[in-house]
Each structure stands twice: as C-alpha cells, then as structure tokens.
Amino acid sequence: MKIAALVFDDLTALDLFGPLEVLGGLPNAEFVFVTPDESITAERTGIKIDVTAALDEVDSADILLVPGGQGTRRLIKHEPTLEWVRKIDQTTTWTTSVCTGSLVLAAAGLLNGRPATTHWMAYDLLEKLGAQPTSERVVFSDKYVTAAGVSSGIDMALRLAQEIYGDDLAQSIQLFIEYDPQPPFDSGSPEKADPDIVRLVRAAQVARTRSK
Amino acid sequence: MKIAALVFDDLTALDLFGPLEVLGGLPNAEFVFVTPDESITAERTGIKIDVTAALDEVDSADILLVPGGQGTRRLIKHEPTLEWVRKIDQTTTWTTSVCTGSLVLAAAGLLNGRPATTHWMAYDLLEKLGAQPTSERVVFSDKYVTAAGVSSGIDMALRLAQEIYGDDLAQSIQLFIEYDPQPPFDSGSPEKADPDIVRLVRAAQVARTRSK
Numbered sequence: 001m002k003i004a005a006l007v008f009d010d011l012t013a014l015d016l017f018g019p020l021e022v023l024g025g026l027p028n029a030e031f032v033f034v035t036p037d038e039s040i041t042a043e044r045t046g047i048k049i050d051v052t053a054a055l056d057e058v059d060s061a062d063i064l065l066v067p068g069g070q071g072t073r074r075l076i077k078h079e080p081t082l083e084w085v086r087k088i089d090q091t092t093t094w095t096t097s098v099c100t101g102s103l104v105l106a107a108a109g110l111l112n113g114r115p116a117t118t119h120w121m122a123y124d125l126l127e128k129l130g131a132q133p134t135s136e137r138v139v140f141s142d143k144y145v146t147a148a149g150v151s152s153g154i155d156m157a158l159r160l161a162q163e164i165y166g167d168d169l170a171q172s173i174q175l176f177i178e179y180d181p182q183p184p185f186d187s188g189s190p191e192k193a194d195p196d197i198v199r200l201v202r203a204a205q206v207a208r209t210r211s212k
Numbered sequence: 213m214k215i216a217a218l219v220f221d222d223l224t225a226l227d228l229f230g231p232l233e234v235l236g237g238l239p240n241a242e243f244v245f246v247t248p249d250e251s252i253t254a255e256r257t258g259i260k261i262d263v264t265a266a267l268d269e270v271d272s273a274d275i276l277l278v279p280g281g282q283g284t285r286r287l288i289k290h291e292p293t294l295e296w297v298r299k300i301d302q303t304t305t306w307t308t309s310v311c312t313g314s315l316v317l318a319a320a321g322l323l324n325g326r327p328a329t330t331h332w333m334a335y336d337l338l339e340k341l342g343a344q345p346t347s348e349r350v351v352f353s354d355k356y357v358t359a360a361g362v363s364s365g366i367d368m369a370l371r372l373a374q375e376i377y378g379d380d381l382a383q384s385i386q387l388f389i390e391y392d393p394q395p396p397f398d399s400g401s402p403e404k405a406d407p408d409i410v411r412l413v414r415a416a417q418v419a420r421t422r423s424k
Contacts (some may be wrong), residue, residue, distance in 0.1 A: 013232035021226035025257030044236030050260035149390025171399035178361025180400025181393035187383035188392030197383045
C-alpha cells in the first residue's frame with residue numbers, strides 16, 4: 001500500500017498529519033512525500049518538513065493524498081505539479097484531498113463535474129475549477145475522495161480505512177488515536193457557528209491573504 | 213505568546229500538529245521547536261521534521277507543549293531533557309502535553325500527585341511516574357494541562373485558547389479548522405469501543421513495542 005503525499009511550501013500541517021496518522025495504521029502502509037518545492041515550511045506555525053522526493057522520482061501510488069494550505073493557490077497554476085498529479089492519478093486506487101488540496105485535483109482536471117468538497121471559504125474557487133462543491137464533510141465520487149477543511153482529513157482517512165480494510169481495522173485505528181472528539185463548542189462549520197464568528201473568520205482570512 | 217514545543221525522534225506527528233494548528237490561530241503566536249535529538253522522524257509515517265533549536269538555545273516560553281510517541285520512553289530517562297523541561301516550566305504560564313507527552317512532564321517531577329491524563333494504554337506508567345491518571349480527555353490542574361491520546365490535542369488546544377483569549381477566538385479557530393468531527397464509528401475510547409477492538413489494539417501495541 002504505497003501512499004504518496006504531495007507536500008509543498010505553505011501547506012496546512014494538520015491537513016497532512018491528520019490523515020497520515022490514520023493511514024499509518026493500515027497494514028503495510030508505505031509513505032512517500034513528494035514535492036515540487038525546494039523547502040517546505042508549514043503556514044501559521046513555521047515548522048519545516050524535510051522531504052527529499054522530487055516530482056520526477058515518483059511515478060505511481062495506491063493512494064494519492066493532497067493536503068491544503070495557501071500554497072495550493074500557487075500549485076493550481078504550476079503545470080509540472082498538475083502534470084504529476086494527473087500521471088499519479090492514472091495509477092491510483094484512491095485519489096484524495098483535504099481542505100484546499102481539492103483545488104489542485106480540480107485544476108488537474110480530475111474533478112470535472114464531480115461532487116467534491118474543500119474548506120468552506122473555497123467553495124467558489126472549487127466551482128470555478130470545474131467541480132460541484134458540496135458542504136458534506138467527506139465526499140466519495142468513484143475513486144475521488146475529498147474532505148472539507150483542515151481537521152476533516154481525520155474523518156476522511158477513517159472512512160477510507162473502512163472502505164479498504166473494513167470496520168474492525170478502522171475502529172482499531174480510531175481507538176489507537178483516541179479519536180473521541182469533545183470540542184468545547186459546536187462551532188465547527190459555517191452552518192453551526194454563530195454568524196458573527198463566521199464574519200470574523202472571513203474577515204481575518206481576507207486580511208491574511210492581502211498581507212501576503 | 214512564545215510557544216515552545218519539545219520535539220524528538222519517534223514522536224507521534226498528530227500529537228504535535230493537532231495543537232499547533234489550533235495555537236497557530238492565537239494572536240502573536242510565535243513557535244520554537246526544541247529537540248535533544250540529531251534528527252526527528254515521526255513514528256508510523258516516517259516523515260522527517262527539520263528542527264534547529266537545541267535544548268540550550270531556548271530558556272523560556274509562555275506555553276510549553278510536549279507531544280507523545282514511542283520516543284517518550286527514551287526521554288523519561290534522559291536527564292538533560294528533563295532538566296530543560298523543569299527549567300522552561302519555571303517560566304511558563306501553561307505547561308501542556310498530549311498523549312504520552314505527559315510521561316515526560318511526570319518524569320520531570322511536574323505532575324507529582326496531580327490529576328493528569330495520557331494515552332489510555334499508558335495510565336499505569338503515568339501513575340508509576342507520580343501522577344494520578346484520569347480518563348478525562350483534557351485535564352486542567354493549575355497551569356498543567358494534559359490531554360489523552362493523539363487526536364485529543366485538538367480539544368486540549370481549543371480549551372486552552374478559550375482559557376487564554378475567550379470563547380470568540382476559540383470558536384473562530386474551531387471554525388477555521390472546520391472542526392466539526394464526524395467519526396464513522398463511536399470507537400474512540402476504550403469505554404466506548406467494542407471489547408474485541410480494545411484487545412486487538414492492545415495486542416498490536418505489544419507486538420509493536422517488542423519488535424523495537
């Protein structure tokens with residue numbers, strides 16, 4: 001079970017490490033981290049990830065995982081990355097994304113006309129790139145599996161583990177990572193959060209994007 | 213707001229990146245990643261984290277965060293690391309851990325007689341190190357905040373954000389990371405999971421520890 005993760009400068013670390021921790025529980029999981037970039041610093045926290053595989057060093061995978069982050073806005077215009085994503089996709093059993101990682105899949109032409117999801121602030125862009133955005137947390141469309149914002153990658157990967165290996169293994173992984181979520185508020189989606197909080201987050205995001 | 217994370221070889225990546233992604237939403241959050249090790253490879257996934265600060269380069273923090281992982285079994289006997297943890301603790305407003313990170317806090321003598329938590333498979337060891345294990349997901353004991361296994365760091369950090377900056381900011385962060393968990397099963401704690409699944413996970417852990 002070869003799992004290739006596309007990693008890049010300005011990625012959102014939790015988009016990547018949520019699913020990795022789950023998929024790390026699959027039997028014989030073998031990971032390869034592939035990047036078009038010289039160095040990778042996660043957004044917000046500044047932690048550096050050390051990756052050695054370049055795009056031309058990996059040409060197949062059982063699962064492709066594309067996390068999100070501000071860096072995706074660059075990648076959706078970066079033809080060598082999109083070309084690599086298309087090439088790997090031809091070899092995968094599952095092609096997956098978390099958060100704005102789906103923008104990269106869409107820009108590569110893989111989500112044309114398909115239901116898919118992304119971070120709730122990126123539905124418009126996902127639609128422009130040819131997919132049909134939905135607000136579900138995890139969307140399966142044939143072999144294409146897209147997850148909503150950031151933390152949803154954990155749910156996505158558990159669903160994937162269930163599809164591939166069945167309920168017992170998925171439940172074992174959930175227990176191992178003690179995924180018994182107890183968020184202090186019910187504020188995790190724009191439908192559930194207070195409208196003032198939704199406005200606050202949108203405004204902060206606009207400010208953040210403009211400052212880059 | 214200076215946040216120092218102790219990182220080490222054989223850490224569990226999600227223990228670290230769950231809380232980091234939340235704490236990255238605090239105003240003026242500034243991160244420093246500190247290690248006693250030459251290189252850091254996360255357990256299970258093999259991803260490498262590139263960290264430059266050594267123990268003697270950091271001598272204070274507002275928040276100390278210690279993630280868990282198999283590497284903690286080494287650190288609880290590594291006096292220079294424990295010494296550093298004690299030194300930083302004298303400067304912190306909050307001293308925190310996720311999963312078996314609490315073993316390191318306990319080995320440093322910081323949790324003596326305090327209620328605290330850890331991964332459910334490590335309660336015994338936490339008790340041997342002087343703390344009073346509880347099965348709560350997040351435990352506050354004065355400035356010491358310990359979280360249960362792996363994914364619980366997200367809940368812990370949201371509770372911490374709430375304590376420090378109030379409900380609005382914590383809710384905004386929760387919405388930004390779209391933390392509206394929808395696990396496919398209710399299998400995230402040993403009390404909730406099927407007993408067969410609990411046995412399966414314990415057996416796998418024993419096999420894994422013995423193979424090291």
